[in-house]
Amino acid sequence: xxxxxxxxxxxxxxxxxxxxxxVGGIMSTLVVYGFLQEKIMRVPYGPNKEFFKYSLFLxxxxxxxxxxxxAGTLLASKKVLDPVAPVYKYCVVSISNILTTTCxxxxxxxxxFPVQTLAKCAKMIPVMLWGTIIMQKKYKGFDYLxxxxxTIGCSLFILYPAASDISPYSxxxxxxxxxxxxxxxxxx
Numbered sequence: 001x002x003x004x005x006x007x008x009x010x011x012x013x014x015x016x017x018x019x020x021x022x023v024g025g026i027m028s029t030l031v032v033y034g035f036l037q038e039k040i041m042r043v044p045y046g047p048n049k050e051f052f053k054y055s056l057f058l059x060x061x062x063x064x065x066x067x068x069x070x071a072g073t074l075l076a077s078k079k080v081l082d083p084v085a086p087v088y089k090y091c092v093v094s095i096s097n098i099l100t101t102t103c104x105x106x107x108x109x110x111x112x113f114p115v116q117t118l119a120k121c122a123k124m125i126p127v128m129l130w131g132t133i134i135m136q137k138k139y140k141g142f143d144y145l146x147x148x149x150x151t152i153g154c155s156l157f158i159l160y161p162a163a164s165d166i167s168p169y170s171x172x173x174x175x176x177x178x179x180x181x182x183x184x185x186x187x188x
Contacts, residue, residue: 034113041108055105059098103185110179115154119183122154 040052052058074081083090107116124147131137
């Protein structure tokens with residue numbers, strides 16, 4: 001039987017340190033991922049200062065890498081690879097994931113990564129309404145107030161962007177409307 005990789009001695013018995021290590025790893029990975037996303041989509045390249053145009057290629061590379069790492073992890077763990085749900089259900093989830101990620105990358109041509117991240121926070125109100133209508137959940141007034149305040153904060157960032165935007169796509173209100181539309185597709 002193969003030996004499981006061991007944690008550093010300081011992390012073996014301390015649940016708090018293990019949690020901090022896990023959260024730190026996830027957060028640092030997400031920060032690097034966000035930084036690279038924005039750099040690829042919003043920084044001009046080459047002598048002609050061209051911008052990256054092919055978001056679907058980035059999504060393809062992202063999914064191929066993720067699939068390879070996932071397959072390697074599953075094979076290394078020797079777990080059963082049989083699908084739990086019917087394959088067509090995986091296809092629906094996969095297609096919607098590819099479409100939303102493409103919208104996410106395209107939206108970066110029109111809005112910054114921080115704006116996009118803040119807009120994700122604004123989805124709290126629709127999620128709460130959906131939970132109330134469909135799932136019969138009850139939320140307190142304070143929860144709705146917090147969701148509303150976060151949404152207002154996101155709106156202020158979207159409506160009053162930084163003046164020093166270098167993207168060729170942000171040349172007026174139309175690009176902001178298109179960027180917000182892409183974010184809606186991403187959040188949808």
